[in-house]
Amino acid sequence: MAEFTVPEVDYTRYSNYQLVVIPLIILAVALLIIASWYVLTGSPVTQGIAFTGGTEITVETDGATTTQIVEAFSVEPESVQAVPTANTYIVTFQSNGNSGVAVTDLTRQAEQAGFEVQSAYEVSPSFGATTQTLALGGVGVAFLGMSVLVFLMFRVFVPSIAVVVSAFSDIAISVALMNVLGIELSLGTVAALLMIIGYSVDSDILLNNHVLRRSGDFYESTYRAMRTGVTMTLTSIIAMSVMAAVATAFGIQLLAAIGTVLVFGLIADLMNTYLLNLSLLRWYKFKGVAR
Amino acid sequence: MIDFRENWRIILLVIVVIVSLFALVSPTLASGPDSNSAVVQQSSQTNLQYGLELAGGTRVRAPLVGVTAEEVEFEPANAREVEQRIATAIDGAGPADVIARPVTETTGTVEVTVEGVSTTELQSILESTGYTASTVRTGVTETTRQEVVRILENKINEAGLSGGTVQEVTTAGGGHFILIEVPNEDAASVRSLVSERGTVVVQAHYPQDDIYTQQTVLQQDNFQSIGSAQEGQSGGAYVPVTVRESAANEFQQATVDTTLARPGGTRCTYSRDQNSTEPCLLLVVNGEVTNSFGMAPRLADSLRGGSWAQDPVFQLQTANVSEAQEVAINLRAGALPAKLDLTGDDGGTTSFISPSQGENFRTDSLLAGLVAVFAVSGVVFLRYRDARVALPMIVTALSEVLILLGFAAGIGYPLDLSVIAGFITVIGTGVDDLVIIADEVLAEGGVSSRRVFQSRFRRAFWVIGAAAATTIIAMSPLAILSLGDLQGFAIFTILGVLVGVLITRPAYGDILRALTTGNL
Numbered sequence: 001m002a003e004f005t006v007p008e009v010d011y012t013r014y015s016n017y018q019l020v021v022i023p024l025i026i027l028a029v030a031l032l033i034i035a036s037w038y039v040l041t042g043s044p045v046t047q048g049i050a051f052t053g054g055t056e057i058t059v060e061t062d063g064a065t066t067t068q069i070v071e072a073f074s075v076e077p078e079s080v081q082a083v084p085t086a087n088t089y090i091v092t093f094q095s096n097g098n099s100g101v102a103v104t105d106l107t108r109q110a111e112q113a114g115f116e117v118q119s120a121y122e123v124s125p126s127f128g129a130t131t132q133t134l135a136l137g138g139v140g141v142a143f144l145g146m147s148v149l150v151f152l153m154f155r156v157f158v159p160s161i162a163v164v165v166s167a168f169s170d171i172a173i174s175v176a177l178m179n180v181l182g183i184e185l186s187l188g189t190v191a192a193l194l195m196i197i198g199y200s201v202d203s204d205i206l207l208n209n210h211v212l213r214r215s216g217d218f219y220e221s222t223y224r225a226m227r228t229g230v231t232m233t234l235t236s237i238i239a240m241s242v243m244a245a246v247a248t249a250f251g252i253q254l255l256a257a258i259g260t261v262l263v264f265g266l267i268a269d270l271m272n273t274y275l276l277n278l279s280l281l282r283w284y285k286f287k288g289v290a291r
Numbered sequence: 292m293i294d295f296r297e298n299w300r301i302i303l304l305v306i307v308v309i310v311s312l313f314a315l316v317s318p319t320l321a322s323g324p325d326s327n328s329a330v331v332q333q334s335s336q337t338n339l340q341y342g343l344e345l346a347g348g349t350r351v352r353a354p355l356v357g358v359t360a361e362e363v364e365f366e367p368a369n370a371r372e373v374e375q376r377i378a379t380a381i382d383g384a385g386p387a388d389v390i391a392r393p394v395t396e397t398t399g400t401v402e403v404t405v406e407g408v409s410t411t412e413l414q415s416i417l418e419s420t421g422y423t424a425s426t427v428r429t430g431v432t433e434t435t436r437q438e439v440v441r442i443l444e445n446k447i448n449e450a451g452l453s454g455g456t457v458q459e460v461t462t463a464g465g466g467h468f469i470l471i472e473v474p475n476e477d478a479a480s481v482r483s484l485v486s487e488r489g490t491v492v493v494q495a496h497y498p499q500d501d502i503y504t505q506q507t508v509l510q511q512d513n514f515q516s517i518g519s520a521q522e523g524q525s526g527g528a529y530v531p532v533t534v535r536e537s538a539a540n541e542f543q544q545a546t547v548d549t550t551l552a553r554p555g556g557t558r559c560t561y562s563r564d565q566n567s568t569e570p571c572l573l574l575v576v577n578g579e580v581t582n583s584f585g586m587a588p589r590l591a592d593s594l595r596g597g598s599w600a601q602d603p604v605f606q607l608q609t610a611n612v613s614e615a616q617e618v619a620i621n622l623r624a625g626a627l628p629a630k631l632d633l634t635g636d637d638g639g640t641t642s643f644i645s646p647s648q649g650e651n652f653r654t655d656s657l658l659a660g661l662v663a664v665f666a667v668s669g670v671v672f673l674r675y676r677d678a679r680v681a682l683p684m685i686v687t688a689l690s691e692v693l694i695l696l697g698f699a700a701g702i703g704y705p706l707d708l709s710v711i712a713g714f715i716t717v718i719g720t721g722v723d724d725l726v727i728i729a730d731e732v733l734a735e736g737g738v739s740s741r742r743v744f745q746s747r748f749r750r751a752f753w754v755i756g757a758a759a760a761t762t763i764i765a766m767s768p769l770a771i772l773s774l775g776d777l778q779g780f781a782i783f784t785i786l787g788v789l790v791g792v793l794i795t796r797p798a799y800g801d802i803l804r805a806l807t808t809g810n811l
Contacts, residue, residue, distance in 0.1 A: 005674075058648065103641050104479045120478055121642040127352075130466060138768035145764035153757050187777050191709075194769060195716060195784075198762035202723055205757045213753075228730040232723040235670045239719055242666040243659050250655035254708045255715075 006227045011219060011278070019279035023272050027169045030176035037179050045175050048184035051132040053125030054078070055093040055103050058251070059115035063087055072113035073106060083251030088118060090251065135190045139197075143167070146197050153205070159212060162280035163204040166272035170200040173268035174261055188257030195258070196265035199236060203229035203273045211281055218285055226274060233273075237266045298805070304798035307790075308690050311697025314338065339696065342705035342779075345653045347646030348474035349481040352460070353639035354467060355439060355629040357404040357431040358413045360424035367393035371516060373422070377401060380416045381408060390628060392434060402431050404629035430467060431629045439469060439627050442620055443485055450484055452476055468639050469631060478643040485631060490577060491622060495549040496561060497570035505573065508545040513538035515603075517622045520615035528615035529606040530622065539603035543594050551586055552594035559585035574607075574621055581621045584608065656711045663715055664689065667722050679806045680729050687799040688721040694790050695783055709780035716780075717787030720762060724755045724796050732803055741804075748800045759792045 011019070038044045049056055059069065066080050069089055078094040093106065103122035110117050123131075146167065151160045171193055178189065203225075210225035211218060244259025295302065315337050343350050365373045373391040381388070383405060393399040401424070403413055410427045417424050440457050447455035455473040473481050493509035518531035534542055546552040551570045559571035561583035574582040584607055593599040607622075609615045633641070644652075664685070671681045692714050699706060731751035732744060762784065769781035 103643075104482060107478060107643070117477075117643070117645065118648040119642070119644040121640070123640045127639050141768045142765040145767070146761050149757075149761055149764055187709075188712075191712065191769065191777050191780055194765050194781075197765040198758075199720070199723075201761045202720075202754075202758040205761070206727065206754050209754050209757075214750075224730075224734065228727055231670075231674050231730075232726050235667050235722055235726065236719045238666045238670050239663040239715070239722075243663040243715055246659040246662050247656070250651070250659070252652055252656055252659065252708065255656060255659055255712055258712050 006230045008223050009226070009274070011222065011282070016279040016283050019275045019282075023166075023169060023276040026268075026271070027172060030169070030172045033176040033179055034172065045179055045185045046182070047128075047132070048186040049092060049094060049121075049123055049128070050187050051128045051135070051185060052094060053123050053128040055106055055123075056119075056121045057091045057093075057103070057106055057110060058083075058088060058118040058120070059091060059110050060086065060088045060118050061115050064089075064113075064115065068113070069115070072115065073109050075106075084249050086251070088251055090253070131187075135185075135187075139171075139190065139193055142194050142197050143171075146201060150201065150205070154208060154212065156212070156284075158284035159208045159281055162277045162284075163201060163208065165280075166204055166269070166277045167197055167200050169272045169276065170196050170265045170268045174264040177264045178261060183257065183260060186253070186257050188254040189261045192258045192261035192265065195262055196269070199233075199262070200265060200269040200272070203233055203269060204277050206232075207273060207277060208281065211285060218282065222278065229273065230270070233266050233270050237263055237270075240266065298801055300794075300798040300801045301805075304687075304690065304794055307694055307794055311694045311701075314697040314701035315693075338700040340700070340703055340705045341649070341653065342707035342710075343472055343474065343642075343649070344644055344707045345649050345656075346474055347644050347649035348472065349476050349478045349641070349643045350473075351471045351478075351481060351485065351631070351633070351639070351641050352468050353631040353633050353641075355404070355431050355436060355469060356406050356632045357402050357435070357629045358408055358410050358427060358429050359403075359431055360401045360413055360417055360422075360427045362394075362398045362425035363391070363401045363417065363422050364398050365391065365393075365422065366397060367399070370399065373399075373401060374516075376420050377403070377416060377422075380420050381405060390435065392432065400432050402435060402629070404431060404435075406630070435628050436467060436469070439629060439631075441616070442623075442627055443469070443471060445617075445620055446484060447471070447473060452484075475646055478641050482633060482641070486633065492575050494573045494575055495545065495551050495570060496565070496568070496573050496583070497549045497551060503566055506545065506549055508542055508549070508572075509534065509538065513542070514622070517619060520612055520619050522612055523608070527608055527610055528612040529608045530615050530619045531604060531606050532622065534603040534605075536600075536603065539600040542603070543597065543600045546586075546591075546594050552591040554588075554591065554595070556586040556588040556591040559583050574618065576621050582607070582609075582618050652708060656708060660711060660715050660718075664718060667718065671722065671726075674726075675729065680733065680803065683799060683802045683806065684722060684725045684729065687725060687795050687802070688718050691717055691721050691787055691791050691795050694794070695787055698786065699783075704779070707779050709777055710783050713780045713783030713787065716784050717791065720758070720784075720788060721791050721795070724758065724791060725799050727751050727754055728796065728800050729803060732800065733807065744804050748804075751800070752797075755792060755796060759788045762788050 034044045037046075061069070064087075066082075066089070069080050069091060070077055073091070073093075075093060077091045079092045081090040081092070082088070083090065103120050107117050107120050147164045150163045154160045154163075174193065174196060177183075178185070183189065206229045207222070207225040210221040214221055240259045240262045244256050244263060247253075247255035247259060317338070363373070370391040370393055374389045377391075378389040381403065388403060388405040390402045390404065391399055392402070401413075401417070401422070410429060414424070414427045417427070436459050440459055443457040447457065452473050455471070455476075457469065457471050460468045460470045471481065471485060491511050492507045494505040495508050496503060496505050498504075513535055515533040515535045518533075520528055520530055522528050549570060551557060551572065553570070557569040557571065560568040561571045561573065561580075569585065572584040572586065573580050574584075587608070590599070590605055607615075607618050609618055632639070667688070668681070668685045671684055672678070675681045695714060695717065698704075699710065704710070728748070728751045731747050734747070766781040766784050769777050770785055
């Protein structure tokens with residue numbers, strides 16, 4: 001039977017510089033991806049129809065091909081995505097200016113082509129723009145609130161900023177991965193980004209708490225925090241990847257999006273907590289003595 | 292012997308779980324069909340209610356077309372005149388497209404609800420017709436929105452669409468939307484229902500050679516204006532209506548011919564006995580009689596005398612104000628004072644979920660959640676290799692979901708995908724916290740004394756409390772902003788964290804202590 005134990009890392013073998021360089025390079029790459037995305041597309045992340053406006057129709061077919069589905073509609077769909085478990089396709093139309101066709105027309109076209117319409121969803125551009133502002137504001141306020149709370153809890157600068165920086169890096173890496181893997185920003189992924197703020201701070205707080213508020217050797221405290229923290233994060237990663245896989249198979253986009261993006265964030269968090277946050281904490285604790 | 296004082300946390304958890312189970316399955320708590328939340332369907336085994344995503348149906352969220360001028364200077368008595376003057380100044384607008392509402396003794400609001408009028412256009416129209424306004428903005432007044440909600444509710448009820456709801460929602464950005472949810476109906480029929488205009492006629496119901504016949508005496512476009520419901524001076528209420536001059540003579544003659552306008556008026560008993568009543572005026576909406584009225588002696592006299600047509604106004608009297616409001620709505624035949632903007636760039640959202648997909652989502656998301664729980668259980672067993680630690684952990688995490696389900700059933704909150712995502716999150720954060728407690732309590736060979744347990748438990752709790760606080764902070768924007776479909780997710784995640792920190796996770800500490808020290 002497989003056994004699951006958290007390995008003890010011998011941090012004394014690595015300098016703070018060595019530890020911090022990997023997460024910083026990855027953060028820089030992530031920010032570069034986001035910045036170039038912004039330059040190329042005018043938006044830091046590809047936005048789904050919930051934010052840009054558009055129509056999404058889920059149709060059930062008797063084995064129709066993707067081309068047949070594309071031809072059934074009077075306007076070119078932006079994407080046709082198959083749901084693995086059923087003969088079901090999710091067809092997305094981006095609304096671009098005046099060529100928008102009403103959802104009722106598209107539904108009728110789908111029915112005329114012999115498809116069964118499972119669901120249809122239409123968002124107007126200006127409603128999408130409002131949602132976008134709200135979502136960005138929501139993530140911003142959540143991040144600010146978290147930062148303030150962390151500073152209030154630890155009341156020392158370096159450990160607090162370490163938590164905030166790793167939470168920021170978790171979000172940046174997740175967003176960059178979304179861009180690279182072609183996952184659009186949807187209401188589900190916004191929820192996931194907010195949850196990354198909540199989840200990622202857990203293991204950082206645990207680590208800081210063990211090192212700062214307990215007596216005992218730095219490395220011993222770190223190992224104890226890691227044993228608990230890695231278990232927590234791994235449990236969440238496994239739960240979320242399983243949920244994402246099942247939800248993708250069944251075509252439940254909201255759950256799939258939340259699961260996938262959270263897995264990104266949690267993996268990034270594993271790295272950021274035990275490399276970035278830990279090295280900053282060690283630097284703070286020893287003021288450079290143990291280098 | 293169980294020590295109640297030592298185990299009060301476990302006892303509290305058991306009590307809360309039992310209450311939740313009761314809320315979930317007890318038939319006595321099942322809410323009636325008149326519950327006005329967005330309830331769509333009630334499953335047969337539990338009191339859980341499902342939202343549109345999990346039951347199927349159509350949701351339309353759209354703003355209202357219109358521009359409003361605030362603090363326009365006119366006196367309440369001149370409201371009709373203001374409407375007419377502004378309506379004539381706008382191309383393609385009838386009197387129904389302009390609404391003047393007195394607010395104070397000298398000012399009021401003027402709304403133009405025809406499409407394609409900008410704020411600057413209304414400003415210049417006001418200036419050219421000699422009125423001054425303090426501000427002109429897009430959107431309509433609160434009163435109009437409420438009227439639209441009431442009329443749409445009536446329409447949906449009339450169409451026999453059970454469980455349909457209409458409400459006004461306000462976004463954090465100050466935008467106002469009308470939210471319509473109708474279960475088991477597709478988008479096209481809901482959209483046509485809420486945008487179509489009904490037909491209304493007024494008929495005379497009278498005996499002719501001992502057989503009751505109906506004759507149409509007023510058409511919809513014969514009305515000059517239909518007032519709003521007003522309270523009468525001697526009890527009761529009424530709706531004042533004005534007939535166009537062009538139709539006044541004809542109506543006057545018809546009432547005399549049909550013996551409605553007889554000396555002393557008529558008493559109408561149509562609702563009780565339509566085949567022996569004295570002559571009545573019937574209000575017929577879409578072919579169905581909605582209201583019936585007798586004729587007051589004084590009105591009958593002026594109709595017979597021919598003086599009525601000079602001032603063609605009458606009042607439709609009812610027993611109370613709400614009945615009068617009903618009559619006013621019926622008279623307007625479900626015509627909305629302002630239209631829903633379903634097409635333009637300013638429009639809202641429409642979503643339709645077929646009942647079969649809703650049902651699939653229900654079982655599939657349950658499956659996704661269960662699989663996630665099994666995955667978590669597997670990891671926890673592998674990590675601790677001790678059922679005494681791992682099993683209570685899973686049971687405790689599941690009890691959190693049970694409590695939340697009970698809460699949802701108790702308050703009738705409709706379950707949607709986002710709420711289910713919230714449940715899965717709660718299991719995730721819950722197990723995380725339980726891992727923290729277990730690791731802390733079991734550190735260095737377990738707990739020897741109660742005092743050691745208490746101090747370790749308190750230390751674990753600092754981390755848990757801090758983590759819970761950050762999760763709540765992170766989720767609160769979503770819970771407060773009405774970001775459409777994610778509010779349920781945020782609300783249930785926050786609730787779950789609170790239930791966890793206050794009830795279930797402390798109880799797990801006690802369970803762990805009892806099991807590891809054998810000290811109940």
